[in-house]
Amino acid sequence: DGGITQSPKYLFRKEGQNVTLSCEQNLNHDAMYWYRQDPGQGLRLIYYSQIVNDFQKGDIAEGYSVSREKKESFPLTVTSAQKNPTAFYLCASGRRYEQYFGPGTRLTVT
Amino acid sequence: RKEVEQDPGPFNVPEGATVAFNCTYSNSASQSFFWYRQDCRKEPKLLMSVYSSGNEDGRFTAQLNRASQYISLLIRDSKLSDSATYLCVVNLPASGGSYIPTFGRGTSLIVHP
Numbered sequence: 001d002g003g004i005t006q007s008p009k010y011l012f013r014k015e016g017q018n019v020t021l022s023c024e025q026n027l028n029h030d031a032m033y034w035y036r037q038d039p040g041q042g043l044r045l046i047y048y049s050q051i052v053n054d055f056q057k058g059d060i061a062e063g064y065s066v067s068r069e070k071k072e073s074f075p076l077t078v079t080s081a082q083k084n085p086t087a088f089y090l091c092a093s094g095r096r097y098e099q100y101f102g103p104g105t106r107l108t109v110t
Numbered sequence: 111r112k113e114v115e116q117d118p119g120p121f122n123v124p125e126g127a128t129v130a131f132n133c134t135y136s137n138s139a140s141q142s143f144f145w146y147r148q149d150c151r152k153e154p155k156l157l158m159s160v161y162s163s164g165n166e167d168g169r170f171t172a173q174l175n176r177a178s179q180y181i182s183l184l185i186r187d188s189k190l191s192d193s194a195t196y197l198c199v200v201n202l203p204a205s206g207g208s209y210i211p212t213f214g215r216g217t218s219l220i221v222h223p
Contacts, residue, residue: 033211042197042215043154050208058210090153097142097201099211101153 003027004102006091011107013085021076021105023091032074033092033099036060043090049074078107085109113137114200116214123221127188131217133198134180141209142201143181145172147194148216154197157183188221195219 004025013019025032031050035043045058049068063082068074074093078085086109092099115134123129143160158165160172160181171184181198195216201209 035213043213045210045212048210056204056208088151097209097211098144098156098159099199100156104153 004091004093004100006089006102006105008105009103011105013107013109015109016080017109018080019078019085019107019109021078021089021091021107023074023076023102024072025074025093025102026072027093027100028071029093029095029100030071031094031099032068033094034058034064034066034074034076035090035092037088037090037104046076078109113202114198114212114214116198116217118215118217120218120220123188123219125188125190125221125223127221128184128186129188129219130182130184131196131198131219132180132182133200133214133217135200135202136179137200137202138176138179139203140179140200143174144199145181145183146197146199146213148197149194157196185219188219190221190223193219193221 007022033048034046037043044060046064047066049055055068065077090104091102113136145157146154147157148154158172160174162174165172169186173182195218197216198214202212204210
């Protein structure tokens, strides 16, 4: 089946630990995106990549890092430097500015 | 002023009603506009693209007004299943000639029997 997968669905971590969220797509899309959504809020762009081996910071990149070594994969690392990491993280891929989202990962850091 | 603004609602309407949402944007050079639907605790799903000429898909009509810098979504004959949050997306110009997608905070719609 074609689509975008994110794993895990729920993730719990202790403060001070880095954690990596997975995002894979088999839609052959060039562009991939990471967003964060907090309760009652819209989506805020963390990082985006329009082509393999290239990525740009979005509005709230501080405390996050990404890599884009393969077209299909765009993992996001939430580092210990991110002050408020608990959130719903959404990955998307797309072309011509249309985006298709994965099911998301709910990260809780205590 | 926020770059993309939506009335958060909620819009509370009876089944069968017609309801319309607007989304305003501040940068006149914006392009590529979309409406998404998001159910509670789920990912957003693409509803439709928005063009100046209008875009209709069944009970849904989307329109772009460049002069006044807003996009709209009209839902006719509302169903209970239309209850959701509707997010607009505007692609704002960024460095190097690229465009960055920016989401509004969403408008909540509740359709009641």
